[in-house]
Amino acid sequence: MRLDPRLSQIFMKALLWALTGFTLFILVFIIVNISVKGLPQVTLSFLTQEPHDMGRAGGIFSAIVATAYVTFLAILLATPLGVGSAIYLTEYTKEGWTTRIIRFGAECLAGVPSIILGLFGFVLFVMKLGFGWSILSGGLTLAIMVLPIIIRTSEEAIKAVPPEYRLVCFSLGLTKWQTITRIVLPSALPGITTGIMLSVGRSLGETAVLLFTAGAALRTPLSLFDSGRTMAVHFYILAREGLSMPNAYGTAAILMISILLINVAAYTLMQRLMKRYS
Amino acid sequence: MSNQDIFRSARHLKPALFYRAGRPAVLCLFLGCLCGLVLAGCWRGPDSPGAVRAITIAGSTSVQPFAEKLAEEYMRRHSEVRIDIQGGGSSAGIYAAQQGVADLGASSRELVKAEKELMEIPIAYDGIAIIVNKDNPLENLSLEQIRQIYQGKITDWAELGLPSHSIHLITREEGSGTRNAFEELAMGKEAYITPAALVQDSNGSVREIVANDPHALGYISMGLVEPRVRAIAVDGVLPTRENVKNHSYKLVRRFLLVTQELKPGPCQDFVNFILSPKGQSLLETEGLVGVAD
Amino acid sequence: MKREVFIERVLLFLALSSIGSLLLITIFIFLEGVPLIAHAGLKKFLLTSHWAPTKGHFGILAMIISSILVTLGAMVLGVPLGLACAISLAEFSPERVKTLLKPTLELLAGIPSVVYGFLGVIWLVPLIRDYLGGPGLSLLAGSVILGIMILPTIISISIDALSAVPDLYRDGSIALGATNWQTVRRVVLPAARSGIITAVILGMGRAIGETMAVIMVAGNALKIPTSVLDPVRTLTSNIALELAYATGRHREALFATGIVLFVIIMILNFTASAITRRR
Numbered sequence: 001m002r003l004d005p006r007l008s009q010i011f012m013k014a015l016l017w018a019l020t021g022f023t024l025f026i027l028v029f030i031i032v033n034i035s036v037k038g039l040p041q042v043t044l045s046f047l048t049q050e051p052h053d054m055g056r057a058g059g060i061f062s063a064i065v066a067t068a069y070v071t072f073l074a075i076l077l078a079t080p081l082g083v084g085s086a087i088y089l090t091e092y093t094k095e096g097w098t099t100r101i102i103r104f105g106a107e108c109l110a111g112v113p114s115i116i117l118g119l120f121g122f123v124l125f126v127m128k129l130g131f132g133w134s135i136l137s138g139g140l141t142l143a144i145m146v147l148p149i150i151i152r153t154s155e156e157a158i159k160a161v162p163p164e165y166r167l168v169c170f171s172l173g174l175t176k177w178q179t180i181t182r183i184v185l186p187s188a189l190p191g192i193t194t195g196i197m198l199s200v201g202r203s204l205g206e207t208a209v210l211l212f213t214a215g216a217a218l219r220t221p222l223s224l225f226d227s228g229r230t231m232a233v234h235f236y237i238l239a240r241e242g243l244s245m246p247n248a249y250g251t252a253a254i255l256m257i258s259i260l261l262i263n264v265a266a267y268t269l270m271q272r273l274m275k276r277y278s
Numbered sequence: 279m280s281n282q283d284i285f286r287s288a289r290h291l292k293p294a295l296f297y298r299a300g301r302p303a304v305l306c307l308f309l310g311c312l313c314g315l316v317l318a319g320c321w322r323g324p325d326s327p328g329a330v331r332a333i334t335i336a337g338s339t340s341v342q343p344f345a346e347k348l349a350e351e352y353m354r355r356h357s358e359v360r361i362d363i364q365g366g367g368s369s370a371g372i373y374a375a376q377q378g379v380a381d382l383g384a385s386s387r388e389l390v391k392a393e394k395e396l397m398e399i400p401i402a403y404d405g406i407a408i409i410v411n412k413d414n415p416l417e418n419l420s421l422e423q424i425r426q427i428y429q430g431k432i433t434d435w436a437e438l439g440l441p442s443h444s445i446h447l448i449t450r451e452e453g454s455g456t457r458n459a460f461e462e463l464a465m466g467k468e469a470y471i472t473p474a475a476l477v478q479d480s481n482g483s484v485r486e487i488v489a490n491d492p493h494a495l496g497y498i499s500m501g502l503v504e505p506r507v508r509a510i511a512v513d514g515v516l517p518t519r520e521n522v523k524n525h526s527y528k529l530v531r532r533f534l535l536v537t538q539e540l541k542p543g544p545c546q547d548f549v550n551f552i553l554s555p556k557g558q559s560l561l562e563t564e565g566l567v568g569v570a571d
Numbered sequence: 572m573k574r575e576v577f578i579e580r581v582l583l584f585l586a587l588s589s590i591g592s593l594l595l596i597t598i599f600i601f602l603e604g605v606p607l608i609a610h611a612g613l614k615k616f617l618l619t620s621h622w623a624p625t626k627g628h629f630g631i632l633a634m635i636i637s638s639i640l641v642t643l644g645a646m647v648l649g650v651p652l653g654l655a656c657a658i659s660l661a662e663f664s665p666e667r668v669k670t671l672l673k674p675t676l677e678l679l680a681g682i683p684s685v686v687y688g689f690l691g692v693i694w695l696v697p698l699i700r701d702y703l704g705g706p707g708l709s710l711l712a713g714s715v716i717l718g719i720m721i722l723p724t725i726i727s728i729s730i731d732a733l734s735a736v737p738d739l740y741r742d743g744s745i746a747l748g749a750t751n752w753q754t755v756r757r758v759v760l761p762a763a764r765s766g767i768i769t770a771v772i773l774g775m776g777r778a779i780g781e782t783m784a785v786i787m788v789a790g791n792a793l794k795i796p797t798s799v800l801d802p803v804r805t806l807t808s809n810i811a812l813e814l815a816y817a818t819g820r821h822r823e824a825l826f827a828t829g830i831v832l833f834v835i836i837m838i839l840n841f842t843a844s845a846i847t848r849r850r
Contacts, residue, residue: 009752013663019655023726024672026719027679030690054346084585092579098586104844105590111773111840112596112833113780115807119829120596122814123603132334132379133364144592151589177578205683208782212814217362218346226332227362236685236783239692241482242489252686263681267674367816446706451791452625453816469626473633473793476708476802479786479812490697491706 031256038253041246047254051218055234056244060251062220066135066228069221070214071203073139074146075196081143082150083185083192089151090158091180110148114208117145121213133215133227141213142206146199153198153270157191158184160273190273197266201259207232231255332360333545337371337384338455339480340404340499341533344564345384351560352551359544365480368455372396375536381545383536386455386499387462396536401552402566405500405517406460406529407509409485411492416440418511421528424464427495430472435493447475448484448496456481459531460497497529501565522567533566600833604826616827622793624813624821631828633795637710637803638779638832640796641789644714645721645778650771652718653725657770660726661733662755673730680723688787691716696788705800708790713803716784721774728773732766733759769843776839780832782807806832 003011049059085102093099121141131137161184169179185192215227216237229237231251238248335345342365349361366374368385372393375383389398408424410416416438419427426432427445436442449471450457461469478484481498488494489506500517503509509517512528521527540546551557558568608616611629619630656676660669691712700707736759744754760767790802791812804812810825810832817825 005750005753009750012752013659016655016659016663019652020659020672023652023656023676023679023722027676030682030686033690034686052350054343081585081588084582085589088579088582088586092582098583101590102586105587105593107844108837108840109589109593111776111780111836112593113776113782113807113836115780115782115810116596116600116829116833116836119603119810119814119826120599123599123826124595127377127379130379133336144596147589147592176575201681205681205685207683207685208811211811215362215364217364219360219362222360226360227334227364232683232685235683235689237482239685239689240486240787241480242486243482248689252689256682256686259681259683260678263678264674267677365815369816369818369821373818444705451812451816452623453813453818453821458625473620473622474801475792476706477791477793477804477812479815487706487708491700494706 031260034249034252034256038249038251038256041250042254046247046250050220051234051247054243055218055238055247060231060234060247060254062218063229063231063234063251065220066214067204067230067232069135069228070138070142070210070230071200073135073224074142074203075199077139077143078147078150078199079196082147082195083154085151086154086158086192087180087185089155091176091184106148106151109144110152114145114206117141118209118212120144121209126213132225133213133217134225135214135221135228136224138210138214138228138230139224141209142203145206145209146202149199149202150192150195153195154188154192157188157194157273160191161187190269194266194270194273197262197269201262201266204230204255204259204262205232206230207236211236332362333382333548334362334364334374334380335371335382335384335535336364336366336374336380337382338368338386338533339365340386340456340502341384341401344402344501344533344561344566347560347564348552348557349548351557352548356544356547359548361548367453368458369453372536375538378538381537381541382549385534385536386531387458388532389534389536393536396538397540399535399537399540399549399553400532400569401535402533402558402561402569403522403530404533404566405522405527406456406463406497406531407500407503407517408495408497408512408529409488409503409507409509410495411488411490412506412508413492414440414508416510418514420513421464424512425466428465428471428475430474433474443493446487446491446494447472448487448494449475449477450484450497451477451479454479455531456497456499460529463529463531503565519562519565519567532569597833600826600829603823604828604830607820607823607827608830610820611824617831620793620795622809624817624824627820629820629824629827631806631809631831633793634804634806634809634828635831636795637789638805638807638835640710641713641717641785641803641805642775642778644710644799645717646771646775648715648718649721649725649774649778653722653770653774654729654767656722656726657729657733658755658760661730662759663751673727676726677723679719684720684781684784685787687716687720688784691784691788699800703800705798706790706802708788708802709800710789710796710803711799713785713789713805714799716788717778717781720781720784721777724777725770725774728770729763729767732763732770735766736762765846765849769846772839772843772846776836776843779805779839780807780836782811786811806835 046059048061050061052058089099089102121137125131125137125140126133165183166179169183210230210233216229216233217227218229221228232255235248235251238244342363345363349363353359353361368387371383372385374380375396434442434444481502484496484498485507488496515521515527517527522530562568616629618632620633621628621630660672695712695715696707699709699712740758740762741754744758785805786808791804791808792802793804796803806828809828814825
């Protein structure tokens with residue numbers, strides 16, 4: 001018997017919304033679960049104390065420092081490369097074999113799983129170049145990981161800058177480079193910042209890459225060649241080895257909430273940029 | 279002509295030469311850099327000592343928690359020295375010591391022939407405890423039973439006189455010092471462990487699973503047994519410090535530090551500290567057995 | 572003019588960094604892994620399942636099968652769920668709800684994979700162990716966690732694909748008397764097919780490449796699984812479990828595992844971008 005189309009529509013809509021609701025429920029469940037169990041652990045001393053006894057006691061200060069250090073290094077390396085690529089792609093070439101190769105590279109790089117990047121960073125930076133497990137090795141490998149994100153968002157942002165801006169500059173006699181640095185880049189800055197923020201979010205949550213390149217030493221890293229355990233790696237070790245559930249939840253809460261806030265902020269910024277130019 | 283069209287033509291107004299000439303040069307430069315990196319990676323590698331600014335210890339995850347303790351204590355006394363402890367496993371630690379990536383390698387297995395040129399410093403004895411969930415009434419297993427369980431011949435608790443339920447067997451991963459020692463001490467020559475066993479990559483995660491699963495059985499370093507899991511007797515002998523010391527407990531291995539040469543200075547001093555009565559007693563309070571006697 | 576030329580060259584150089592990194596990665600993974608494949612033989616490496624690298628047995632068949640099964644399992648959960656979200660948002664909700672819910676659902680992508688794995692161990696594994704049997708750490712647990720992890724990929728690409736279908740199609744269908752759902756099923760979905768397939772393929776790539784969460788919940792046993800409750804070891808977890816410990820041939824074997832993974836991922840990526848380009 002064929003169902004009345006209107007009935008089947010009601011049924012399907014209900015089903016689809018139920019599934020959507022279920023997905024939202026998973027998201028809310030994760031956030032609430034981690035926050036409720038983790039946030040009570042987060043005190044000032046938890047944030048500012050060194051971990052003791054393999055993380056069973058004390059805080060996560062050294063993990064915060066290591067995370068900040070590695071992330072900062074990765075962004076520092078990836079931003080000029082990424083933004084430079086984006087400028088080249090949008091302003092200096094027409095579509096051709098060069099752009100195709102560059103886009104292909106960025107696209108494939110985005111698809112490389114983090115464990116492969118970890119393998120690569122381990123063999124090249126840690127072993128062959130002799131940097132050891134260090135902030136430097138970790139930062140270099142992470143930079144490669146976030147490069148495609150920065151290229152893609154910067155490219156979108158630069159493309160969104162209305163062409164009339166450039167025309168006006170050219171007609172005033174500005175050179176191409178002057179146009180880019182004085183007009184195009186400032187206008188695209190919110191978009192580029194979005195890319196950088198997304199990259200920070202991605203770096204904060206990364207584990208597989210850093211476990212094999214930055215190592216897992218609990219000391220606060222002081223130089224580029226020190227090994228450091230980032231928050232995500234610290235959480236992984238705490239949770240997996242059952243060292244301290246409260247500290248694990250606390251670390252997870254800080255990690256997750258900072259990533260979510262960064263993502264929300266990045267999204268809001270992107271929305272604003274879109275609105276300005278559309 | 280719309281603005282966009284004007285813009286598009288404006289963008290392409292420069293002479294073609296401006297674009298073409300010199301591009302190959304950039305490409306060559308780029309490829310050069312690429313090759314340089316690859317070559318640097320291939321050849322400069324093994325003999326570069328690595329830029330180590332502090333004492334770096336890499337290796338066995340079984341030794342790691344004890345090394346962390348020792349380092350914490352040592353650094354409290356000598357605030358000018360930094361000690362970095364890396365996990366990675368025994369083989370990686372030995373390799374790192376050979377390559378000079380780490381000052382000291384930590385190993386929970388004996389050196390094989392090819393590694394014998396390294397200097398080895400035994401720091402403690404460790405028993406490997408067979409652990410079950412605290413709700414599991416099992417008291418004792420013979421070495422033969424352990425062997426058969428890990429070979430996959432005994433798969434049900436009923437065969438050990440308990441209510442019938444499949445045994446959730448947990449082992450360590452290939453390359454782990456604890457697994458290596460366990461294979462040598464318990465599994466005999468062929469050292470075959472059933473592929474049906476769960477594999478975990480640290481003592482802690484084995485303990486975590488056993489603590490949560492009433493049907494699990496695993497092995498971990500004796501010093502890491504916590505109240506949430508229970509160590510059972512092997513051939514009637516419990517893994518206690520006395521039994522390890524008097525060699526009546528069978529599953530015992532040495533913890534080693536290995537190095538190419540013990541550099542005088544902080545590194546030598548740290549090793550001396552470990553072997554001093556203070557260091558040894560620290561290890562004893564953590565559940566290991568000292569090498570002194 | 573000289574300056575401009577110089578700047579252009581510098582930018583070109585920067586722009587080559589992404590493809591350069593990709594090349595470096597490929598070169599090093601292959602340099603380290605190929606000697607082992609040559610040593611063990613490609614056929615033996617891929618088609619036997621005895622893995623005891625410290626004793627000279629290098630067979631990764633069980634892991635290839637496990638990786639594929641876990642990924643398929645993730646698809647069974649992730650594709651219907653993700654598509655349902657995409658259709659509800661793109662077709663059945665007002666613009667305001669869409670702009671609110673889409674980024675919200677994309678937050679799922681921001682949650683670190685270790686957190687997924689951790690919650691899997693805390694919530695899912697005991698459930699499976701107590702109600703379905705087995706050790707709980709299993710193919711099923713891995714599939715469920717991965718199924719959730721690939722949702723953001725599938726949802727956002729599918730929404731883009733659905734939104735790219737011109738409204739003319741919908742209007743035409745409605746004008747002929749079809750209901751909204753009939754329009755979606757008969758007109759919009761077929762029109763967005765290639766985009767949705769891309770979403771599914773990229774989701775597969777994400778699932779097969781995921782490491783930390785799988786290591787935590789899948790149990791990592793070396794056996795070829797015979798039921799969904801059996802513990803499994805995927806290609807990725809094999810690398811991550813043993814890499815830190817491995818030396819010599821063993822390490823090469825892990826890089827060789829990496830090669831297999833890399834090739835599978837690249838094939839998926841190529842397929843996805845080929846489909847996108849054809850469209």
